[in-house]
Amino acid sequence: MGTWDIGHFDNDSAADFCGGLDDAAPGEREALLRSALLYAVRAEEFLDSDEAVEAVAAAALVAAQCPGGAAVTSAYGPKEPVPPLSAELRPLAVAALDRVVAEESELAELWDESGEAAAWREGIRTLREVLAAASSAEAPVADA
Template sequence: MGTWDIGHFDNDTAADFSGTLDEAAPEEREGLVRGVLTVVAETAAEDYLDSYEAAQAVAAAALVAAQCPGGEPVTTSYGPDEPLPTFAADLRPLAVQALDRTVADESELAELWEESEENEDWRRTIKDLRAVLAPEPEPAAEALADL
């Protein structure tokens, strides 16, 4: 995999995934995102996760997160050019599962980043993406009053 930076689309696989989305009919784009996330999320913990699948899942999760409150728009030239549909809310927890699997044991992408000086920075980008997809709930007003 050709990788040039730590961004979610800064590798050949993610850029190719963007091209696939652009070439797909508009009504097929959510299904492609869902499919990539599902494959990674459903990869058993003891099974080895290929970096190709993981890189696509990170890109797909970034697209889902971009539509969440606090999400960063995908502005890189390596992201999709064509408009994406408004994704169903059930893609958020699926994206979280895929990200968790991507950074877990038996993940080639995680192993490749561990060998890099940018490992901590890359992991921080995944953590930040995950936080947008599954934000911590705000404490209730009563709980704050008890403090």
């Protein structure tokens, strides 16, 4: 995997994933994001780094539409607009990020072996916080 920085889109796999989003019809983009997130969540054994970085990129795109989410300004992010996404992607993105930083994740191992692990994990934590806050804001309130 070619990686040039710690940003969510600063590697070949994430850039290719975003290129695939650009090539897809607008109505297919949410399904591609969902698929990347589900792949990470459903990985029962070792999560490959390519799939993990796609999940991180997908989570960043979901978070960009949340209150407090950072806009995607990376030159390696999608060039085409991402249509409004379903709020149900938010908790799925949280679960995917949890899987990306867990044991049995090649991406987490690679970053842990680098000198930038703390900064990378902080970026993931910040992304997760935005998604988790938006997920709980969307949760229905139970009657007392």
